[in-house]
Amino acid sequence: MNKIKSLFGLFIAMMKIGMFTFGGGYAMINLLDNEFVERKRWLGSEEFMNLVTIAESTPGPIAINCSTYIGYKRAGFLGALIATLGMCIPSFAIIYLISLFFNSFLEIKWVASAFHGIQVCVVFLILTAGFKMLKKIKKTLFNVGVMLITFCVMILFSLFSVSFSSIFYILIFGVAGLLIYTVGYLRNKNGEDEK
Amino acid sequence: MIFLKLFLTFLKIGAVSFGGGYGMISIIRDDCLANGWLTEEELLNFIAVAESTPGPIAVNMATFVGSSQGGVLGAFLATLGVVLPSFVIILLIASVFTKLLKYAGVKAILGGIRPAIVALILGTAVTMLLSLGVGIKNVHSTPNFDYRTLIVLAVICAISFAYSKWKRKSLSPIILIVISGALGVLLYGV
Numbered sequence: 001m002n003k004i005k006s007l008f009g010l011f012i013a014m015m016k017i018g019m020f021t022f023g024g025g026y027a028m029i030n031l032l033d034n035e036f037v038e039r040k041r042w043l044g045s046e047e048f049m050n051l052v053t054i055a056e057s058t059p060g061p062i063a064i065n066c067s068t069y070i071g072y073k074r075a076g077f078l079g080a081l082i083a084t085l086g087m088c089i090p091s092f093a094i095i096y097l098i099s100l101f102f103n104s105f106l107e108i109k110w111v112a113s114a115f116h117g118i119q120v121c122v123v124f125l126i127l128t129a130g131f132k133m134l135k136k137i138k139k140t141l142f143n144v145g146v147m148l149i150t151f152c153v154m155i156l157f158s159l160f161s162v163s164f165s166s167i168f169y170i171l172i173f174g175v176a177g178l179l180i181y182t183v184g185y186l187r188n189k190n191g192e193d194e195k
Numbered sequence: 196m197i198f199l200k201l202f203l204t205f206l207k208i209g210a211v212s213f214g215g216g217y218g219m220i221s222i223i224r225d226d227c228l229a230n231g232w233l234t235e236e237e238l239l240n241f242i243a244v245a246e247s248t249p250g251p252i253a254v255n256m257a258t259f260v261g262s263s264q265g266g267v268l269g270a271f272l273a274t275l276g277v278v279l280p281s282f283v284i285i286l287l288i289a290s291v292f293t294k295l296l297k298y299a300g301v302k303a304i305l306g307g308i309r310p311a312i313v314a315l316i317l318g319t320a321v322t323m324l325l326s327l328g329v330g331i332k333n334v335h336s337t338p339n340f341d342y343r344t345l346i347v348l349a350v351i352c353a354i355s356f357a358y359s360k361w362k363r364k365s366l367s368p369i370i371l372i373v374i375s376g377a378l379g380v381l382l383y384g385v
Binding site: 018019020021022028053054055056057058059060061062063064065068069072073077080081084087088090091092094095096098099100102106109110112113114115116117118119120121122123124125126127128129130131133134137142143144146147148149150151154155158159160161163165166167169170171172173174175176177178180181182185 | 207209210211212213214215216217219220221222224225226229236239240242243244245246247248249250251252253254255258259262263267270271274277278280281282284285286288289290296299300302303304305306307308309310311312313314315316317318319320321322323324327328331332333334335343344347348351352355365367368369371372374375376377378379380382383384385
C-alpha cells in the first residue's frame with residue numbers, strides 16, 4: 001500500500017513539473033532542484049549535481065533523463081516508468097490537442113502573419129542557445145577545430161544540397177575524441193615504459 | 196509504413212541527440228525535410244509551439260510531427276520513440292553502470308561530441324536564417340531579400356540584449372515569441 005502511495009506521489013510530482021515548465025530541459029533543472037532536493041528531500045544536492053551531469057552527457061531529452069533517474073532511485077524500475085510517464089503525459093495531451101486544429105488556425109490571415117514574425121524569433125532563439133553553449137565551452141585547439149570544421153562543412157553541404165545527416169558529425173567527432181585520447185594514453189604509457 | 200518510419204526515426208533522434216532540445220533540432224530538421232514531412236517554415240512554426248507550451252521540447256516536437264503525419268497513433272509512436280533510448284540508457288546507468296561517466300574513454304567521446312553539437316546548433320540557425328531572410332536554400336536559388344525578416348530580427352535582438360543588460364538575466368523565450376508575433380502582424384498585415 002505504501003508503495004502504491006509513493007508511486008502515485010511520484011507520478012503527480014512529475015506531472016506537475018511536465019505541466020508547468022516552459023522552455024525545455026535547462027529551465028526544468030531549476031524546478032526539479034526546487035521540488036526534489038529542497039522541498040521533498042528525495043535527493044541530496046550532491047546526488048542532484050551528479051544527476052544533471054548524467055542527464056547532460058547522455059543522449060535524449062534532459063527532462064526525460066532526469067525523471068527516469070529520479071523515479072528509479074525512488075522506486076526502482078516501476079518508479080522510473082511512472083515518473084517518465086508523468087513527465088510526458090501533459091506535453092503529449094497539450095500538443096496533440098493543438099496539432100488537431102493548428103492548420104486551420106494558420107489559415108487565419110493575421111495568425112499566419114504573426115507566425116511569419118515568430119519564425120524569425122525561433123531562429124534567434126536557436127542562435128542564442130548556440131552562442132550560450134559556445135561561451136561555456138573550453139576554447140582548446142581540438143574544440144575550436146571541431147566547431148570550425150563542423151560549422152563550415154555543414155553550411156557548404158546545405159548550400160550545395162549535399163545530404164549528410166547531422167548524426168554523422170556526432171559519430172565522427174565522438175570517435176575522433178576517443179582516438180585522440182587513446183593516442184595520448186598510449187604515448188604516455190610508452191614514455192613511462194622507456195623510463 | 197508511416198507508423199514504423201515515425202517510430203524508428205524518432206528512436207534514432209532520441210538515441211543520438213545530445214545537449215537537450217536545441218541539440219536535437221538539427222537532426223529533427225534533417226529527417227523531417229528529407230522525408231518531406233515538413234517544410235522549413237512548418238518546422239519553425241512547430242518549434243515555436245513546442246517552445247511556448249509546457250514540457251520537454253523534444254517530446255513536444257515528436258508529438259507534433261507524429262500527429263501531423265499519422266494522427267494519434269503516429270503521435271504516440273513518435274513520442275515513444277524519442278523517449279525510449281533515454282529511458283533505457285538512464286536505467287542502465289542508474290542500476291548497472293553507475294560509474295560509466297567516470298571512465299576516461301567515455302569522457303573522451305563526449306568531449307569530441309560537445310563542440311560538434313555547438314557547431315550544429317549554430318550552423319542550423321545560420322542556414323535557417325539564410326533561407327528565411329534571403330531566400331537562399333542552395334546555390335541555385337535566386338536571392339529573395341525580405342527586409343521584414345531583418346526588421347523582426349533587429350528588434351528582437353535589441354530587446355533581448357537591452358533586457359539582459361538591464362535585469363542581468365535573459366528574457367523568457369515566450370515573451371520574445373509574443374513580441375515577434377505582434378511584429379509579424381504589423382509587418383505582414385491582417
